[in-house]
Amino acid sequence: MKKVLTIAGSDSSAGAGIQADLKTFAAHGVYGLSxxxxxxxxxxxxxxxxxxxxxxxxxxxxxxxFSDIAVDAVKIGMVSQAKTISVIAEKLTEYKAPQIVVDTxxxxxxxxxxLEPKAQQVLVRELLPLAAVVxxxxxxxxxxxxxxxRSCDDMKEAACxxxxxxxxxxxxxxxxxxxxxxxxxxxxxxxxxxxxxxxNTKHTHGTGCTLSSAIAxxxxxxxxxxxxVCRAKEFITMAIExxxxxxxxxxxxxxxxxxxxxxxxx
Ligand code: PXL
Numbered sequence: 001m002k003k004v005l006t007i008a009g010s011d012s013s014a015g016a017g018i019q020a021d022l023k024t025f026a027a028h029g030v031y032g033l034s035x036x037x038x039x040x041x042x043x044x045x046x047x048x049x050x051x052x053x054x055x056x057x058x059x060x061x062x063x064x065x066f067s068d069i070a071v072d073a074v075k076i077g078m079v080s081q082a083k084t085i086s087v088i089a090e091k092l093t094e095y096k097a098p099q100i101v102v103d104t105x106x107x108x109x110x111x112x113x114x115l116e117p118k119a120q121q122v123l124v125r126e127l128l129p130l131a132a133v134v135x136x137x138x139x140x141x142x143x144x145x146x147x148x149x150r151s152c153d154d155m156k157e158a159a160c161x162x163x164x165x166x167x168x169x170x171x172x173x174x175x176x177x178x179x180x181x182x183x184x185x186x187x188x189x190x191x192x193x194x195x196x197x198x199x200n201t202k203h204t205h206g207t208g209c210t211l212s213s214a215i216a217x218x219x220x221x222x223x224x225x226x227x228x229v230c231r232a233k234e235f236i237t238m239a240i241e242x243x244x245x246x247x248x249x250x251x252x253x254x255x256x257x258x259x260x261x262x263x264x265x266x
Contacts (some may be wrong), residue, residue: 008077009038015252016206028217044247047112066095072220073099089126103212129166159186203243203251
């Protein structure tokens, strides 16, 4: 079995973060490993508190995994603090971690800040150069590129600008724009436009986490970046189409709908 590591925060409501990542890995038939960077207290209505773990325990978790297990791909999600980002970049370089997907988590969908302002530069300087794929949404792509994004051409320009920061592939996700969502993938030479149909649901908690984990799982299985991204988009589309009405706010997506359907469990 391929082994895929997520480095991210815990979401007590299990729709996003570590919990979404591990469900995504399980749904892809890869073995999921986790390094927890923070514990968030949250539900479908929002985040009420965040406690970051120490750099020492983050480093120890990474050492425990990499000293023993040959990891095939890594997904990095919420890492709030500058020093923790540096520790992660250092360890991933030391252990020559392959196929790194960076989800540039900045704020929760409910608006709670998940990246300290001064950590942003460190993310750009130390993590983006290690990335096989980076997956900013429109607001994150605007922050990273300094550009205002109003059109597909703007998304392409932002993708070019972010690629200059070192990642091999940039996926700018268009879900925050109005209308049917269009994502733009750039590999330094060609743009791939991935268009989808907007699904009418408020239950989209953890979609970014799920998509980036699905990309990492697909890379671990040996798919090219373009194929990994296309299949991951199909996976998140299925998971949103069958998202769950759990709690009073934005519910989670259904990571196992496809498997449950095939097995006759539904
Ligand atoms: O979707 C971004 C995100 C990532 N990681 C954790 C989160 C969230 C959003 O709530 O809680 C732990």
